[in-house]
Structure formats: structure tokens, C-alpha cells
Amino acid sequence: MVAVKRFSGRSLMYAFTVLTVIFWIGESVLEFFWFNPEGETFLTNLMPIHDPHEMFMRITSGSVLLACGYVVSRMYSILAESENQARESENNLRITFNSIGDAVVATDADGNVTFMNPVSEMLTGWSFVEAKGLAFKNVVNVLSSNSKGISDNPIDEVLRSGEGKGLSNHTILISKQGNKYHIADSIAPIRDENGKISGAVFVFKDISEKYRQDAEFSSLRNYLSNIIDSMPSILLGVNGDGQVTLWNRAAEQATGISPKSASGRNLFEIFPRMETEIDRIFESIRSKEISRNQRKIRYSESGVYYEDVTIFPLISDGAEGAVVRVDDVTELIKMEQAMIQNEKMMSVGALASGMAHEVNNPLAAISGHAQNISNRVFGDLKKNEDVAVECDVSLSKVREYLEKRGIPRMLDGIYSSCSHAAKVVSDMIMFSRKAESNQGRHSLVKLLDDTLGLAAIDYDLSHHYDFRKIEIVREYDSSVPDVYCEGSEIQQVFLNILKNGAQSMMGKEYHGAHPRFTLRVHAEEEMAVVEIEDNGQGMDEGVLKRIFEPFYSTKKVERRSGLGLSVSYFVITDQHNGSMEAYSVLGSWARFIIKLPSAVDM
Template identity: 45%
Template sequence: MTGVVLVFRDVTDQYREQAQRRQAERALRGSEAHLRSIFRAAPTGIGLVYNRVFEEVNERLCRMLGYQADELLGRNARMLYPSDAEYDWVGREKYRQIEQFGTGTVETRWRRKDGTEIEVLLSSTPLDPTDLSLGVTFTALDITDRIQALEELKRLRSLLTSIIDSMPSVLVAVDRDGRVTAWNRGAAESSGVPVEQASGRTLPEVFPQLDAELERVRAALASGSIQQARTIIEGTDGPVRLTDITVYPLAENGVAGAVIRLDDVTERVRMEERMIQSEKMLSVGGLAAGMAHEVNNPLAAILQNVQNALRRTTEDLPANRQAAEAAGISLEAIQDYLERRGVPRMLRGVLESGRRAAELVENMLSFSRKSPGALSTCDLAELLEKTVALAASDYDPSKQYDFRHIRIVRDYAADCPPVPCERSKIQQVFLNVLKNGAEAMMAREQSEREPAFVLRTRCDGPWVRVDIEDNGPGMPEEVRRRVFEPFFTTREVGSGTGLGLSISYFIVTQQHGGSMTVDSTVGKGTVFSILLPLAGRGIP
């Protein structure tokens, strides 16, 4: 008997497994193709190393290094490093990071095929963190341009800092809240606060003198315009300085703030004042020369006739008696009548006023005398002492001060050589300053401070400097600026001509080629500074 035996077997699972395997193979091939596509197209160098020997490299890495792929494959990475030390350090540091973090990143230098060196950011990750022998993938990014750009940025930043620090101005940048964002060397020196301690702190904390400038900062930000002002700022070391303040608004990239610039213009303003003062002196000199002839002649006639009138009415002279007898009256009767009517007193008043007018004209003529007399060497400290003695001996009850009751503090430098000058004229300068200071100290309201002068001499390069400092009431700025002007005075009418300091200024600057300045603080006192050249008449 023949027949067919049919055997049925369920192969569903087998087909399913094969399908899954084929699907997995396709996915793997696709993934591999995807990875190779990334490997080829990546904008950074990519490779695979076993024990630091190249096994795979992409085209980007080859272009970056200037090698063909077959020139790298199978070669040790040491070929790329400029030194053994760099190669060893990268290995140690990279594998230390891999062990600790699972990946390692370092910045190093590689040498290209043409010998040039490039900066490289190298990142490595093992295929199996537990077995580094299976290989390590890496990416290499050429950061040479970035490093050079950073170095250039550092150089420019350092250059900018050096330029800002070398400026004579104080420069402070603040944000909208008034917190310091930049602080140059001038700011550090003026405030006494180094830049490390100033950054991030508010302006009033680190530079209290600029507290009021925050309002100007807000005004500059609100208006978008530069704000300028001139003010007086007292430095940390005490002296008061005249300062120009400029506030520049800043508003960029969403950051708002301002730059505050301070310029010490004290010396510039003083120089401008001296130039103006010199021009005034020259003007007065020309005026005085013209006035002398116009005033002196009639003034001389007035004085001569007044003197003759007094001689012919008050003195017992034979000619006077003869004239009185010829008129039928005695000389005594005439004198009695004139005395009762106050005529001699009036004539003496006219004579005194005439003499004062003559002295005034003589003082004005001082401005027109350009040719100085002969110079002789003079010890200025010794001359100061003689002037003090002269001022103390010139006691007059009508004056409101007694020089003998003023304390004198002497601070004479021992190394100051004698100065070529006209002794009598420089003594006149010293005497004028001392008398003005004495009157100022006695005129102030009663206080606990004893009136005192500080007399100081110093060598200052090619000059000798004399400071006469008093502790009087000081002068406001508007008075200080005009103190050397001819006929300017703060005394009552009739108490002075206002020419003493003007003449002193003329003697020092025009006749001796020196400099005469004044600094004063209300409530503290005044300092007159006189500089005379050691060479004699240093300024033409």
C-alpha cells in the first residue's frame, strides 16, 4: 500500500526571528551608513585610536593636518605632537578625565605635515569605558583662529587699559545703579581705593566726593547728552583742587551706564589767571606812564602852594610880620582868626591828601618801570627774618593788629642756595604779604586759634619757593581770583589803595622773572607762594 504522509510544523517563530534579524541587519547597516555619513560630513576632525594608534580618520581631520588618510592610519599619534612632554601630558590628563568622567577634553598643540603648529581642542571617549583597549574615539577641532582672536582681544584689552591708566584724567564707569564697572589708575590714586576693591561697589562708597555726580549720570542717561560742570574737590591728601567733570552716557547692547571723567584743571586755571593778571599789569603800566605827567605837574603845584600857605600864615617869619603890619593888623590876630576858623587844619588835610595822591602816583609808576636794578645774591630765609623784625617794629595803634602778638612758625630748608634778586623789592613783597595776612587774621571773628604765620622755604628744581601761610579766615574763590588786580581791595574806603599785592606781583613776575600765586580755603587760611629763579630773571 502506497500513500503520502503529510507532516505539518509551525515555523511562525522562525520566520518572525528571520524577519527581525533582517530588520536588525538593515537597521545596523543604516545606522552604520548614518554614522559614516556623519563621520565624513562632520565639520570637525574625527578618528578612532587603539593604544593611541590611528585606526580610523575622517577627511576633515586629514585636511586639517595636511596628511592623506594612509599617511595617518597605523601611525602613533606621537607624530602630531611638537614634543614628548606635550604627548605624555595629553595622555595622562585625557585618560585621567576618562577614568573620572567617562570622557576627556584638553587643549593642545599639533604639528601639521608642513611643519606649522595649530591649537587643537581634543575630546576623547572610549568605545567601552570598562575596556580602553577596545578603542577610543576622538574629535579634534582647530581652535587656532579662536586662540589668536582671544590673544588679540587680550592684547587690545591690555593696550586699552594701559592707555586709560596712562591718562592724567580720572575715569570711572558706572552702571545705571551707580555701581563701578571700570576704574582707572587715576581713580585709584585720587580715591585711595584700588581697582580690585572698587569694582561692583557703589560710587559713594569708593569715591564719596562724586556722590553728587550720580544726578548728572541720571541726567546724561535720560537725555542721551554729555553733562559737564566745574567744581572743587578735596583730595584724600587734603589740598583742594579745581576739577572739570564730564559725564558721557553709555547705552549699548541693552547695558546702560556712564563714564565719569575728572580733569584737574587747577594749574591750567592758575596759569590763565596769571596770564590775565600779567596783561592787566601791562595795561596799568601803560596807563600809569600817561597819568604821571598829567597828574604830577598840577599835584606838585597844589602841594607847593599849600605848603607856602601854611608857612605864610602859621609860622613867625619876618616877612609874615611885615605883611601883617602893612595891612594894619598883627600876625597873632591873623593866626588867631585862622585857627578859630580851622584853616591851618584844613590846609594840613589838603597837604596830607596831596602827599597820599603823590604816593599813589608813585606806586602806579612802578608798573611802567621795566628796567630792573642790579641784582645781588640774597638768602631768602634771612630776608624773611629781617622782614618779620621790620613788621614787628612798625607798631601803629591806629592799625587793628599788633604783629608782635602773632606766632611765627619757621620751616626753612637748609639746602636752599642764595637767590639773585633786588633785596629791597623782595623785602617789600614779603612785607606786603605779611601785613595783609596780619590784618586778615585780626579782622576775623574770635576763635580758639592763635593767629600764626608759617614761613617756609624750599628748593624746587631751578627755583627757590617761599610760602607765607596764615591761619586767617581765608578768601572765597571770587576774591582769590582778583587778589592781584590793581585797586582791588576788600577793605573799607580809605583803608587802602588796593595796590600792595599788585605791586608785589609785578615785582616778582615782571622784574624778577618769577611766579606769585595764592591758594586759600575759607575758614582755614591762605598761602602765598613766591618762586624766584636761581639763575635770576628766569622768565623774560
């Protein structure tokens, strides 16, 4: 821009002085030529000292002219100085607006653009030359990222209300070229010296990068929160004063307290079972060392539980606190106990197998001798007659005597008992040999009856009650085909159900009735079905929902036995592609239904 040189006040004063001199000389010339009848010289007319009136008039006129020149020059000087100050202020303001990092757009009272700095030109895509005089809403196009709808013209509202405002969060600016920027902004009215609104100024800045970082941070925070909430362990965060800083979903489920309600509260007030860990938590925070308390026993109304409590101190600089992880290891402990029990059962099975010969040999001798006695006394053998004659006794009298004394019945009892004992030993040996495959076609009727025989001589059952006093009702369909299965495993399942049913009936008082098992075997489409029903105590809905959970039991620890219904369920469903269901009415009955594919379909 080329600077225009302006007159100063002093120059105007000089001009008025010259004008005064010209006026004086001009009047002298006029007097010399037109008003000089006496023929005075030009010098006399230039300085009319001889004429006081004329001299006074000239001096007065010149003084007035010089006074006017002084006033005009002074006023011009003041006006020029004010203009220079205003121009300098405007220039400084323009430099300031052009230098700041925020975008600035100013409008007049009608909402038309009057100023834009370079940052606003870059973000809006409009140059000031293009935008000057245009409506603000045509130059600055903003919308809310939440609604994706164009917002109202914010300038109009500020001009109308006269109050500054900030636009809603997540505001998006759309440039002339269609580029989108997330902006933070504010609008304020411009007032003149009289307080009247003369326009508005819109100040905003590009926060797209910050918005992206905040979105990434929020996404990461949600991701970590989901990880923490998805963990089955209880995770608790505390600061140095024991106040809660972290509370995951497992903690909420264990206490019924939401993370929002737990935040900032004392851990030991809202989670009383952590009171026993107070000293360990603060010691871990102080020492910055991890602390572990494994297999901690916790008693509750629903039973005994085992927990691993691990305390992780915060080790970053300036952070004071700890994260407490509580893991329920009850099922792990029970599984270990079950494995130990299984090892014991395997040892018992091996011992039973080793003892079989020791037991069977005497049984065979007793049975054989009893049979020989019966043959040598009551048998129709010639040798018996010869020995009787030789001993001079009547064989018929001897037989009559022994029959009257019940000896034949006793011999039959010895033989029958030996046969039964041999079968029991044989069944026990077969049952204990789980490692040997017994896969093949089996009759469910035979497997079920054989299992009844095992249940009748089971020690634990006999120890608590007499299984023989339980009525057995058989409803067998003889047309049911065989199934292809592991016989010993299916027997194990049957035995476990029979044990549970017998123990349930043992704890029930019968008035006019008695314990009873109802066993059903029938076909259903392409499946062979076994139903085992007892009229014991039954189960409620809560027990039925958990009946097949690993190691779940309503019995006391010392009375738990067998594989458990969870393993039975696994044997039927996973190993034999069948199904196993339980139904019950509390206080009346319980029924287990087992379905296995028939061998015809295998």
C-alpha cells in the same frame, strides 16, 4: 574597491541538497556494482523499496545530511548578516567622521593610531596610511602656548586613568610640516562591550582664526581701557537700574573703590556725591538726550571745587544706561577769576598812571613852597634883610621865634613827606607798567630794597597789620654781580613772597620774640642768590609739595592777592632761567631761595 560576491545561506542549502542527491545516487551505484548478487536492475537499487532497511538507512542519511546543510546555511546566513551590518556600521561611521568639520584621531589600547579622518590628516600633515600603527605622540604634537613647552602625551593619561579630559586652554598643534594651529580639543576612552578600554579618541578643531580675533578683541579692549583710565575725568557707566558698569582709574582715585569692587553695585551707594544727579541720569536714559550741569559747586574739607557733570545716554538698540563724565574745572574757574583780577589790576595801574600828574603837581607845589618858606626865612639872602628893615622887624628875632615854635622842623617834615610821596607815586607807576619792557642789568639788592618800600605802603598789608613793625635783617654781599632780568617782574616775585611771609607772621603769636624778615643776597658759583626768610607759622610737608601748584593757597579767598607762587615760579624758572625753592619748619620759619644767572654770564 571591488565588491567580492559571497555565498548566501540559501546557496549552501542548495549545495547540501545536491550533495545529498549525489550521496543517494553514489550509494545506489555502489550497491548495483558490488552488492548485487541477485542481479537486480539499477533502478531497483536507486529506489530500494523492496528493502525497507536499506530504504530507511538512505532516507535517514539523506535527512541528516540535509539537516546539517540547513544548520550550516542558517549559521552562515546569520554570520554573513552580522558581518554585513558591522561593515555597514563601520562604513557609516567612517563616512560620518569624514564628513564632520572636527578632526578625529583614534588609537588602540597601546596608543597607536588606528583611524584618522581627512580633517585630522590636513591639520597634522600626516596621511592615515603613513600614520597607521604609529604612536599617537609621534603623529599629533601638541604644546601649550603659555609655556611653549611640549605637553605630556594626553592619550597615555586617558588610557591610564580611563577618564576623558580636555586639554588646557591655548593649546597649539604643530603639524608634520611645522605649521602651528591653535586648537580646542577633548580626549575620551573607547570601551568594548565588557567595559574594557580598547583605545581612545582625540577630537579637536582649528580655532586659530577665533584665537586671533579674541587676541585682537582683548588688545582692543585693553587699549580702550587704557584710554579710559588715562583720562583725567571721572568716567562712570550705569545701567537702567543705576548699577555700575564702568569705573575708570580717576573714579577709583576719587572714591578709593576699585573697578572690580564697584562693578554691579549701586552708583549712589558707593559714590554719594552723585546722589544729586539721580533724576538727571534717569531722565537722560529715558529721553536719550545729553544732559550737562556745568560749574557745579562741591564743598569738601580741603576747600571749594567746581565740576562739570555731563551725562551721555547709550543710544544703541537694546542698550539701556548712561556714561557720566565728571570734570574738575576748579583750576579753570580760578584762572578765569585771576584773569578778571588781573584786568582789574591793569585798570588800577592805568588809573594810577593817569592820576600821577594830578598827584605830582600838588606835591611839587607843596614841596616848592615849603622850600621857598625855608629860604625866605632862614636863607642867607640879602632880600630877606631888606624886607625885614622895610617892615621894621628884627629878622633874627623872627628866626628865633620860629625856631622855638619848631617851624624849621615842620618845614623839613613837609619837604621830606612830599619827597617820599613823590617816590611812592613814581614806584607805583613803574610797577604798574608791565607792558613796558624793563629788561636790563639790575642789582638784586636795590630791587629787594625797593620792593620793601612798596610792601611797607601796600594797602592790604597795612589794613591787617603794620609792616613797619616787622624787623628787617639784611645780610647782603656787596660783591654780588648784577643780573640781567625784567626788574618789575622780579620785584613782583619779591613782593609776593614778602606778602605771604607777612601774612604768615600776622597769624602767629610771639612769646618773647617779634616778627622778622631775614634777607640775604650772595653769590653761589655763577648764580646770584636771594633768600627771603620769615619766622612765621611755617608750612608742613603737604603744603611744601603743592606750594608752586597753580592757584594753590592756604589762605581764605578774600585774602588771596598777587600773582601767586605758581606764576612767581614760572617767572623765575621759565622767563629768567633760574630756580626757586621753598623750605620750612612748621611753626618756626619759611625760606624761599631764588637763584638767577649773573649778568656776567649773559
